[in-house]
Amino acid sequence: MIAIVDYDMGNVASVANMLKRIGGPPSVLTRDPEVLRRAERIILPGVGAFDKGMRNLSAFGLRAPLDEAALERRVPILGICLGMQLLTKSSEEGAEPGLGWIDATTRRFRFPADTGLKVPHMGWNYVVAKRPNPLINGADRKRFYFVHGYYVECTRPEDVLGTACYGADFVCAIGRENIYGVQFHPEKSHKFGMALLEGFVRA
Amino acid sequence: MALKRIMPCLLFDGRALVKTVRFRNPQYIGDPINAIKIYNEKEVDELVLLDINASRDPRPPQFDLIKECASECFMPFSYGGGVQSVEQFARLYKLGVEKVIVNTLCLKSPDTVREATRQYGATSVVGAVDYKRTFLRGQQVYSAAGGRTRRSVVDHCRYLADDLGVGEILLYSVDRDGTWTGYDLETIRMVGEAVSIPLIACGGAGNVAHLRQVLAETPANAAALGSMAVYQKQGMGVLINFPQRRLILGDD
Numbered sequence: 001m002i003a004i005v006d007y008d009m010g011n012v013a014s015v016a017n018m019l020k021r022i023g024g025p026p027s028v029l030t031r032d033p034e035v036l037r038r039a040e041r042i043i044l045p046g047v048g049a050f051d052k053g054m055r056n057l058s059a060f061g062l063r064a065p066l067d068e069a070a071l072e073r074r075v076p077i078l079g080i081c082l083g084m085q086l087l088t089k090s091s092e093e094g095a096e097p098g099l100g101w102i103d104a105t106t107r108r109f110r111f112p113a114d115t116g117l118k119v120p121h122m123g124w125n126y127v128v129a130k131r132p133n134p135l136i137n138g139a140d141r142k143r144f145y146f147v148h149g150y151y152v153e154c155t156r157p158e159d160v161l162g163t164a165c166y167g168a169d170f171v172c173a174i175g176r177e178n179i180y181g182v183q184f185h186p187e188k189s190h191k192f193g194m195a196l197l198e199g200f201v202r203a
Numbered sequence: 204m205a206l207k208r209i210m211p212c213l214l215f216d217g218r219a220l221v222k223t224v225r226f227r228n229p230q231y232i233g234d235p236i237n238a239i240k241i242y243n244e245k246e247v248d249e250l251v252l253l254d255i256n257a258s259r260d261p262r263p264p265q266f267d268l269i270k271e272c273a274s275e276c277f278m279p280f281s282y283g284g285g286v287q288s289v290e291q292f293a294r295l296y297k298l299g300v301e302k303v304i305v306n307t308l309c310l311k312s313p314d315t316v317r318e319a320t321r322q323y324g325a326t327s328v329v330g331a332v333d334y335k336r337t338f339l340r341g342q343q344v345y346s347a348a349g350g351r352t353r354r355s356v357v358d359h360c361r362y363l364a365d366d367l368g369v370g371e372i373l374l375y376s377v378d379r380d381g382t383w384t385g386y387d388l389e390t391i392r393m394v395g396e397a398v399s400i401p402l403i404a405c406g407g408a409g410n411v412a413h414l415r416q417v418l419a420e421t422p423a424n425a426a427a428l429g430s431m432a433v434y435q436k437q438g439m440g441v442l443i444n445f446p447q448r449r450l451i452l453g454d455d
Contacts, residue, residue, distance in 0.1 A: 010296075014275070021243075122326035122327075125206070145278070149324075188301070189278070190278050191246050
């Protein structure tokens, strides 16, 4: 069973719908710690502020079952958008520490006014795989839908699975053992997102 | 950087999807959720849903239906119609709407739009401009739900971008709506050259060549299509369908 964590950080129903669409194991939208303790895979989606995300995880009692799943049971976990940023140690957006499973920090996009680049970065963009991985593979050119004002900066280059370019190349997919994160929205990136989620379901 | 987009522009009358001709004679098309499921299969770049009666009646957006649409959409979802307050913007984003489209609100309460773009960012707010040719005064901004401006179409678009801070313009030709005769390239070009934010052209798409043309020959970043996406052909029955991106832009 795949648990999709529903911690009041936006409507995450489209993730469940896309999983249903690609077949594979059943998924459930949940904030029940007991369900997370049994989950064979976990998806942590979310849009919104970093601190609110961390506080909601704590308020629903999900920190311990998430840590246990990620670090002890080592089930595959996928963070999406804010969910990816929560995998890092901290964010320039907030004061709360993150889950800290990936040696990385979350930084704000800053561009000189004359570049005309707006924050948030919003729209479809190409993603380039940086090393073989289950999420982004195959020869075709892939594009995904992004909406974010913050991005992840990894300490260890080997944790970087993919990058996209907005002003400069930035990390948009990370992975370390059973822990994965993507900055874009696979659930809003039709066939490209389905292929990614299929990869995660098999990972 | 910004990839060109092709999207269905669906009209909702409060009960079902409809399609108009020159903003009149709404014809029944069907259920929005069924249509969205088909557009998922067609891998459209984005989906626009406009509630064409909400501001006219006036009544608030149908939040339950919008939530269901956002949950079914495997692509970014933009909604417009009846939005009157900053709280309603917040509620729509929480339901999974990526962009809120405002038209009447820009004319009747520009401060609300300003506040929304300040709080949620330009990229989350689309300013829609409907326009038509009038007998005495040439091309005019048209508002079906009241509110007026003396600004020209180009000046109004510039005002939405520069003064209200919207991140994108949806430029909709009333005269071309439902006519299958091609986009109003001249106005699209003028607006595209006047504003620096992305422009979605809407009204008149009748075939793949029209789409190719508007994306290749004008500064428009996106092409929206109504009739083509809901009818088999002009004058024929309802068929939810969508042209392949490859045929228009040469990529997937």
